[in-house]
Amino acid sequence: MMMEPYLNELLQKRIPLTKDISDKQSPNRFIRSEQFITDGRKSHIITLSGTYYDMGYLLGREYAKQLVDEVTSTYFSVKRKVIIYLKKQREVFNQELEEAVHKFLPLLPTECIMEFAGIYAGCREAGYPFLEPMILEKFLTLIELGEQECTLFAAQPPYTRGHTYQIRDLDYYPNMNMNYIPVLLVRIPQDNQGKPVGNSYASIDFMCNITGGVTTGINEHGVAFSQSRGPFYRRFSNSGLPIKNLIQLVLAYTQTAKEATDLIRMNHPATSHFVIISDPLQKKDSLQLLFMGPGFVHAYSDDESPDLNLVLYDDPKYLFYQPIKGAVYWTDMVGRKVNGVPEEFLMHDFYNVLQSKSESFDKDTGLEVAKTVGNDDTFISALYDTTLMEAWIGYSMRDKPAHTNNYTHFNLNKYFAYKNEIR
Missing domain, CATH: 3.60.60.10 (Penicillin V Acylase; Chain A)
Incomplete structure (x- = not known):
């Protein structure tokens, strides 16, 4: 399993990793899922256990299509609304968002970085990779800028x-x-x-x-x-x-x-x-x-x-x-x-x-x-x-x-x- 290069670089500064990151996986990891119906919708109870990489990987592998579709569509929808809310020009906001993402990256907790790495890997292995570069990091930053x-x-x-x-x-x-x-x-x-x-x-x-x-x-x-x-x-x-x-x-x-x-x-x-x-x-x-x-x-x-x-x-x-x-x-x-x-x-x-x-x-x-x-x-x-x-x-x-x-x-x-x- 491969890790995004920028995430690997961040983690190498904090945790010694082997090339295949096997030292960041638990032998007892698991995912358990239940469905429930609320207001006519199929909804999910998801229990994840393992290292933070494991939990991200299992989530990405089992829910790849839903995650990729939902995160991608919602990210662009929220971004449009935040631009309007903050009264920004689109080009100006896009530049500010990129700068904020790269300033945040070194500060993100190891737990978050590992989980992101696992999600990317799990979705990719399931055949539904994210197409927007660094979308999870961008979405996290966008939520921060557009809090209500x-x-x-x-x-x-x-x-x-x-x-x-x-x-x-x-x-x-x-x-x-x-x-x-x-x-x-x-x-x-x-x-x-x-x-x-x-x-x-x-x-x-x-x-x-x-x-x-x-x-x-x-x-x-x-x-x-x-x-x-x-x-x-x-x-x-x-x-x-x-x-x-x-x-x-x-x-x-x-x-x-x-x-x-x-x-x-x-x-x-x-x-x-x-x-x-x-x-x-x-x-x-x-x-x-x-x-x-x-x-x-x-x-x-x-x-x-x-x-x-x-x-x-x-x-x-x-x-x-x-x-x-x-x-x-x-x-x-x-x-x-x-x-x-x-x-x-x-x-x-x-x-x-x-x-x-x-x-x-x-x-x-x-x-x-x-x-x-x-x-x-x-x-x-x-x-x-x-x-x-x-x-x-x-x-x-x-x-x-x-x-x-x-x-x-x-x-x-x-x-x-x-x-x-x-x-």
Whole structure:
């Protein structure tokens, strides 16, 4: 199996590799796939285990045609929308994207580089190679440049009736050129001796965007991560980690929200974000609201008020935060049309919705809130019960936002338990 020359060059600087990279493959690697139907669509639960190269290779080999078709069509569709969103000339943006990709490459985590190398090799071996050079790296960078606003929330007692929950309504560009194939992807990393390494973790996404890290997800310890674009002073830098890489590292290597925050302090993101991280231990630091960006990370617990002077909104009416005991939250839907609430849904509106659920919050209430704050651009709507390790996910369709579709229930314990088979 051959590796892309530029990826091989990057990896040679970090890990001694044999010519055929056999030392980066596990004897116990495996892929397991299930199908489920949501809103009439064939959807996939994919469990991967092996080295990061193995996991990429198995994914590419088994899903080559779907991956190549979906990644390629969505990449060009998203690029068109980002160019419009950023008000750039096409030629100028293409040049900026190329420059950003090459600046990011040396910073990408080894896990990401190995997985990309495996995907390229697996797709090529299956007879469906990517034709656009470096498309996975370009797509990862494009997502970084075109991040959108989202709604984030996490809670534990006394706000809830006993469990810890997290909500993520992920908003993105509507009507993209893609087939909207829902995927739950579970990674169970191994070393090249076939032993488990780090944590197992699940990623919620569509087939077109499951490469290059994690968009939203949860690990076997119940650490869950959600984020939204943040309008802070330093919006973007080529010297930090892409957000999908950073989420992947948090889920792969931390067991608490505090550990996750500490990891982020040592690995600053390339782009500014609001972030919520939670764990099910129900301690004071189990709920974390982060304002983070290139060179800065500010963390707040549920009883703290964040420094709103850091947030650069043009209109002061967008600047609001009132602490809620047992909960942290953020939303940014300026100009979005929201179901069942005022069209201009601001932070104080979200606060009022949440206040009305205090001390009575459970799974049913969580789904109600997720649907209430959904809007016309909601791409994925997720509710996690991190105490029981369950998830309810709504996926968008071309003409219907996620929160207006059915929510599919997943018991994540089943998939994380596969790790026990390789101990």
